[in-house]
Amino acid sequence: MFTGRLRSSFTRPRPRTRQTGPPLIHFENVGLRYGMGPEILRDLTFDLPKGSFQFLTGPSGAGKTTLLRLLFMSLQPTRGLIKSFGRDITSIPRNELPMLRRRVGIVFQDFRLLDHLTTYENVALPLRVRGKAEQTYKQDVIELLKWVGLGERINVLPPVLSGGEKQRVAIARALIDRPEILLADEPTGNVDPPMARRLLSLFLELNRLGTAVVIATHDLALMDQVDARRMILTDGRLDIYE
Template identity: 85%
Template sequence: MIRFENVGLRYGMGPEILRDLTFDIPKRSFQFLTGPSGAGKTTLLRLLFMSLQPTRGLINVFNRDIATIPRDELPLLRRRIGIVFQDFRLLDHLTTFENVALPLRVRGKEESSYRRDVLELLNWVGLGDRINVLPAVLSGGEKQRVAIARAIIDQPQLLLADEPTGNVDPPMALRLLRLFMELNRLGTAVVIATHDLSLMEQVDARRMILSEGRLDIYD
């Protein structure tokens, strides 16, 4: 699904933040991305999402070299990827329900075709009683769960999640992890960036450890 070959990234004339990254994200795979703060995990997720271009090396996404993809085609490719940002990126003028349903609306689907699925997912993440409220009145943990629901509602081919359990209590973290595992069972490749060792111990999954700009992988 995704292949990195000798990828490096630097900003301007500064030192390389990421160096010589060579790895694959196979279809239907599940992996944790971990490492110390400042190691570049969020930057790596942005490369995977094609919102950054590498300074050198090859990134192949869905059998396309991202260096040769026309800019107007990138949004269509990104629709195949669900992403959970640390800053959530909810639309302030949309309700919880509308934020989660947005990827489906963008595809031109009628609300009658997805309303039940959205409500079921919001109940699963504990937001069944918050469907009609705006982001301004949600807590950090609630916003995070809305962002997760929005990322997975359309069953993407790839899910990228940046610290998706950072603002929730341990029982909800495990509930969300089970949701990611079920999504993976249905065919989505999952990459979760996290510092939570107890979370990683719940799943027999590949660990990608980023440190000092380099990546070590343990299957």
């Protein structure tokens, strides 16, 4: 949960300085293919440091969403090594993966909201699943929904929300439990520029509190607002610019 009030404005926001120590995630010569088809990702070698902030970009079809799924441990590589929180993901028992994934927040392009739950209930769901009492998180959920511009939509069901509103609910749900890593797939794709800047400020604030952030985006204007690491995926290969 958030430990303090979120700041409502930033002047020239910057990511926090990356921490030293073992990386949260380590890729070494990773490749991935589906079935007998060609490799979608090839020879990926990089670290995701604790407390880092980076943009993942590249042309459509380059494999950005697939790379996010590898980072989230919902896919396994067909070759190479991936270590998440110091553990080889190919050797982690299946029943232990859900607990490890709780350390990672993810915003999918298709939102994955539950239509029978209100906006508030969708955002609070990760905390309820962990058995937390509502009185310990209710104010944090309300505050976060106000931050993303949904303070008046707390009790609304997803079918009533617009695409941009659903996206903001999904973002709030991914952030509410202060994950060690946040993966966001085109998180500003359905919102207007002012809201995109507001969401970027929220990601930077979370990063300031210690979360490593990976934002997959095509939005060059968004990336130009922050002097952050850029990971450019082209034809399944990754170039990194610090």
